Amino acid sequence: MTEQTAIANYLKYTGKKSFNFTTALIDMDGVLFDSMKNHTRAWVKLMKKNGIKCTRDEFYMYEGMTGRDIIKMKFKNGAGKNVTDDEAQALYKVKTRYFTELGDVEVIEGTLGVLKALKEAGIKCVLVTGSGTQAMLDRIDTEYPEIFDEQRVTAADVKRGKPNPEPYLKAMAKVNVQPNECIVLENAPLGVQAGHTAGCFTIGVTTGPIPEKDMYKAGADIVYKDMATLLEAIPALQEAFKPQQ
Numbered sequence: 584m585t586e587q588t589a590i591a592n593y594l595k596y597t598g599k600k601s602f603n604f605t606t607a608l609i610d611m612d613g614v615l616f617d618s619m620k621n622h623t624r625a626w627v628k629l630m631k632k633n634g635i636k637c638t639r640d641e642f643y644m645y646e647g648m649t650g651r652d653i654i655k656m657k658f659k660n661g662a663g664k665n666v667t668d669d670e671a672q673a674l675y676k677v678k679t680r681y682f683t684e685l686g687d688v689e690v691i692e693g694t695l696g697v698l699k700a701l702k703e704a705g706i707k708c709v710l711v712t713g714s715g716t717q718a719m720l721d722r723i724d725t726e727y728p729e730i731f732d733e734q735r736v737t738a739a740d741v742k743r744g745k746p747n748p749e750p751y752l753k754a755m756a757k758v759n760v761q762p763n764e765c766i767v768l769e770n771a772p773l774g775v776q777a778g779h780t781a782g783c784f785t786i787g788v789t790t791g792p793i794p795e796k797d798m799y800k801a802g803a804d805i806v807y808k809d810m811a812t813l814l815e816a817i818p819a820l821q822e823a824f825k826p827q828q
């Protein structure tokens with residue numbers, strides 16, 4: 584898929600006449616931080632302690648959902664148990680403790696370069712995550728200094744996590760932009776689905792084990808194999824976003 588084709592397709596299915604690139608909506612886990620390995624380990628530990636069968640791989644597929652929704656779904660399907668909001672919150676705290684005990688996670692290689700290039704091109708970068716892991720949120724300004732707009736969307740802002748488009752719709756409302764001004768940067772199918780449903784031009788980067796085809800199936804407009812490849816493609820994207828004569 585070339586950038587030109589991806590954007591032509593986007594304009595066709597959205598019925599928009601043009602794309603006016605002003606804003607990048609950026610996911611956190613798996614995009615800013617290489618945190619999914621530890622998240623999946625922590626989830627498996629929580630489920631095992633509660634007698635619920637699971638595999639690590641399935642949690643890569645749930646990536647983007649709120650912790651509360653994952654807990655409710657797994658306890659219902661795995662143990663026939665309806666978990667209340669309060670119980671889910673308590674269980675999520677335990678999961679967050681397991682995650683923290685696994686130690687600090689690395690940043691994703693190349694993401695800082697991509698975000699710097701976007702900033703230099705005058706693009707506003709907005710964080711959009713369903714995560715409520717404070718330790719990670721606190722690291723953003725250290726690892727990604729002067730990148731993000733003050734306005735951000737986290738677990739505290741959303742009722743319905745990804746794949747619901749709410750997180751991206753909230754972000755666009757906060758910074759007062761339209762879908763055909765925004766790219767979404769995601770690494771997981773449910774996140775891609777949320778960005779796509781919100782009407783944004785959605786870019787998938789396969790930073791984990793999820794294959795490219797799953798990202799396209801979820802609605803990605805274009806998929807890159809890593810951040811270095813996306814960085815190289817930024818000029819081509821900007822060129823393709825320019826109004827056609």
Ligand code: CA
Nearest residue numbers: 610612613771
């Ligand atoms: Ca993610």
